[in-house]
Amino acid sequence: MERNLQIRLARRPIGEPSVDDFRFVEEAMPAPGAGEVLLQTLWLSLDPYMRGRMSEARSYVAPVAIDAVMVGGTVGKVLASNDPRFAVGDLALGYGGWQRYSVEPADALQKLDSAMAHPSYALGILGMPGQTAYCALNDIGAPKAGETLVVSAAAGAVGQVAGQLGKIAGCRVVGVAGGSEKCRYVVEELGFHACIDRKTESLDEALARYCPDGIDIYFDNTAGAILEAVMKRLRVGARIPLVGLIEQYNAVQMPKGPNLAPLLVARAKIEGFLVTDHAAHTRDFLAAVGGLLQKGKLAYREDVVEGLEAAPEAFIGLLRGANLGKLLVRAA
Amino acid sequence: MERNLQIRLARRPIGEPSVDDFRFVEEAMPAPGAGEVLLQTLWLSLDPYMRGRMSEARSYVAPVAIDAVMVGGTVGKVLASNDPRFAVGDLALGYGGWQRYSVEPADALQKLDSAMAHPSYALGILGMPGQTAYCALNDIGAPKAGETLVVSAAAGAVGQVAGQLGKIAGCRVVGVAGGSEKCRYVVEELGFHACIDRKTESLDEALARYCPDGIDIYFDNTAGAILEAVMKRLRVGARIPLVGLIEQYNAVQMPKGPNLAPLLVARAKIEGFLVTDHAAHTRDFLAAVGGLLQKGKLAYREDVVEGLEAAPEAFIGLLRGANLGKLLVRAA
Numbered sequence: 001m002e003r004n005l006q007i008r009l010a011r012r013p014i015g016e017p018s019v020d021d022f023r024f025v026e027e028a029m030p031a032p033g034a035g036e037v038l039l040q041t042l043w044l045s046l047d048p049y050m051r052g053r054m055s056e057a058r059s060y061v062a063p064v065a066i067d068a069v070m071v072g073g074t075v076g077k078v079l080a081s082n083d084p085r086f087a088v089g090d091l092a093l094g095y096g097g098w099q100r101y102s103v104e105p106a107d108a109l110q111k112l113d114s115a116m117a118h119p120s121y122a123l124g125i126l127g128m129p130g131q132t133a134y135c136a137l138n139d140i141g142a143p144k145a146g147e148t149l150v151v152s153a154a155a156g157a158v159g160q161v162a163g164q165l166g167k168i169a170g171c172r173v174v175g176v177a178g179g180s181e182k183c184r185y186v187v188e189e190l191g192f193h194a195c196i197d198r199k200t201e202s203l204d205e206a207l208a209r210y211c212p213d214g215i216d217i218y219f220d221n222t223a224g225a226i227l228e229a230v231m232k233r234l235r236v237g238a239r240i241p242l243v244g245l246i247e248q249y250n251a252v253q254m255p256k257g258p259n260l261a262p263l264l265v266a267r268a269k270i271e272g273f274l275v276t277d278h279a280a281h282t283r284d285f286l287a288a289v290g291g292l293l294q295k296g297k298l299a300y301r302e303d304v305v306e307g308l309e310a311a312p313e314a315f316i317g318l319l320r321g322a323n324l325g326k327l328l329v330r331a332a
Numbered sequence: 333m334e335r336n337l338q339i340r341l342a343r344r345p346i347g348e349p350s351v352d353d354f355r356f357v358e359e360a361m362p363a364p365g366a367g368e369v370l371l372q373t374l375w376l377s378l379d380p381y382m383r384g385r386m387s388e389a390r391s392y393v394a395p396v397a398i399d400a401v402m403v404g405g406t407v408g409k410v411l412a413s414n415d416p417r418f419a420v421g422d423l424a425l426g427y428g429g430w431q432r433y434s435v436e437p438a439d440a441l442q443k444l445d446s447a448m449a450h451p452s453y454a455l456g457i458l459g460m461p462g463q464t465a466y467c468a469l470n471d472i473g474a475p476k477a478g479e480t481l482v483v484s485a486a487a488g489a490v491g492q493v494a495g496q497l498g499k500i501a502g503c504r505v506v507g508v509a510g511g512s513e514k515c516r517y518v519v520e521e522l523g524f525h526a527c528i529d530r531k532t533e534s535l536d537e538a539l540a541r542y543c544p545d546g547i548d549i550y551f552d553n554t555a556g557a558i559l560e561a562v563m564k565r566l567r568v569g570a571r572i573p574l575v576g577l578i579e580q581y582n583a584v585q586m587p588k589g590p591n592l593a594p595l596l597v598a599r600a601k602i603e604g605f606l607v608t609d610h611a612a613h614t615r616d617f618l619a620a621v622g623g624l625l626q627k628g629k630l631a632y633r634e635d636v637v638e639g640l641e642a643a644p645e646a647f648i649g650l651l652r653g654a655n656l657g658k659l660l661v662r663a664a
Contacts, residue, residue, distance in 0.1 A: 059597055060568075060597050060599075223592055223593075227592075242592060242595050242596050243596075244596075245592070245593055245596060248591075248593070254591040254593060255591060256588035256589060256590065256591060257588060257589040257590050257591050257592040258588065258589050259580075259586040259587060259588060259589050260555055260559075260574060260577070260589040260602065260604075261555075261577055261580070261586060262604075263574050263602060263603070263604035264574050264575075264576075264577060264604035264605070264606065265391055265392050265604065266604060267603070267604045267605060267606050267609055268603070268604050269601050269602065269603035269604070270592065270595060270601065270602050270603075271595070271599075271600070271601035271602075271603075272592075272594075272595035272596035272597065272598060272599045272600050272601070273596070273599060274596070274599050277599055
């Protein structure tokens with residue numbers, strides 16, 4: 001009889017997580033109770049926010065408890081259902097976590113169209129990362145034609161969408177990414193005006209070259225050195241949606257931020273963004289981004305890792321910037 | 333025959349300005365040309381922004397040239413006028429700078445009601461500092477009844493107005509000021525809920541005590557250590573109007589700012605504010621704050637220094653936080 005495989009949090013990492021911070025556990029297959037659904041995980045999403053869940057520092061949600069299954073968004077296939085809304089064989093978007101099988105309340109699941117060409121997109125461009133890009137760019141960034149938009153982690157799940165949406169809004173879009181392969185992808189496939197390789201280029205010099213008139217919007221996935229360099233070139237009225245802090249998720253001591261004088265000089269703003277506050281805009285987002293995707297107006301790349309067992313190493317790599325595109329685990 | 337006394341910028345200060353950075357010059361009385369007005373300076377406003385004008389670092393306006401008269405807002409009495417809008421004896425608000433007499437284009441002057449009980453208020457609560465408080469609090473801070481507002485430099489020109497307006501809007505207002513005399517003023521005369529003495533109290537502990545449920549608005553006149561402490565206690569949706577950076581105006585090297593992770597966690601924003609962008613709101617401001625002042629709903633204190641010759645030392649003291657209330661020089 002099939003058994004469940006779970007990846008649990010073994011201990012809280014100090015600095016960069018290691019594979020020893022995770023523990024593999026075999027369990028009996030779970031059984032759904034009243035109103036619950038049993039799912040087989042097809043796709044597990046790996047996202048930088050998970051690093052925060054591994055720590056006890058104050059955040060917007062509670063951390064994962066020691067020895068609990070690591071959390072994560074999933075696309076699963078219904079194996080058994082105690083809710084009339086889900087039938088065996090249905091696909092559903094849920095929050096099943098790092099495990100082969102999960103039981104979830106039907107209320108927490110969202111049925112996916114079984115004819116969907118790429119169900120995994122529900123974890124990426126048509127899911128949380130895509131909506132993050134759409135809402136943070138529009139609500140905080142408020143792009144206008146002719147403006148200059150800089151996007152960090154430009155080849156990542158959120159950055160690739162944010163930059164393309166900025167381009168469609170008429171912005172000149174400059175990406176920042178790590179490595180020549182990513183930069184090539186950002187310029188050649190995503191169509192950004194330019195992409196700065198943070199591993200080999202001087203940020204100050206490259207931003208001066210590619211943003212000679214300054215920066216109107218900085219879509220910030222990283223904070224750290226890139227934010228610091230951008231701050232020196234803000235145009236009056238600049239907006240910085242602060243969407244991620246990937247440069248410091250592994251920090252043992254919280255680093256200082258950039259000097260804030262440019263905010264005053266430029267009457268600019270930095271505003272923190274969390275997609276869960278924007279659930280009311282999900283329909284707009286899906287109509288807009290889904291429509292663009294269908295019309296072939298958006299490029300989108302996934303970085304797929306095979307097998308649940310590979311999740312810890314893939315996640316550690318994500319925090320190092322090893323992935324190109326939305327990182328996913330194909331679990332079945 | 334009466335001669336003019338000018339205080340000019342002798343050299344650019346490195347770090348804290350010294351009296352040797354200024355030079356006293358006697359000049360012939362200036363004569364107004366066509367469309368110009370000759371004024372005797374009655375009041376000179378001393379404000380922290382002047383430190384920026386002494387430096388060449390990028391800012392929102394050009395620096396004062398070496399050997400040019402130090403700039404500054406003034407209230408003057410018209411001694412001669414080549415413009416029909418101004419008659420001898422009129423009072424006018426202008427930008428005469430650090431000198432006993434000035435010639436200004438009539439277009440750059442604003443006539444004051446000669447019956448005004450306190451013409452100097454046009455440089456303070458009813459002028460640029462008051463409008464800064466009003467517009468930054470309302471436009472960026474957006475105070476709501478029941479919220480917690482923290483104001484730094486609470487006994488200063490801007491802080492004392494911002495905090496009282498917050499109180500009138502129904503906020504619980506906590507000030508931060510340097511020294512027990514200022515703190516007493518802030519609580520007893522301005523009616524703030526509490527005031528933290530940054531010279532003797534731990535900011536972290538005091539903010540935890542006075543803002544047990546966190547901080548909704550931080551009206552930031554200082555940046556630096558106070559901002560850093562506030563950042564740790566932001567409530568979800570917090571707003572930080574960044575109005576001044578007095579903690580770092582004398583810095584030789586720009587210091588780093590606070591860690592920005594709390595902005596993301598709290599979906600909060602920091603936004604730079606410059607009052608000159610808000611000229612369209614001057615009428616609203618004067619109606620609102622002027623009305624409250626007339627009804628006795630606002631306390632307001634000036635810190636008056638006698639004689640133009642005292643301006644350099646008074647200004648150096650301002651940057652150290654020596655003043656209590658709006659710092660002014662009575663020049664005649």
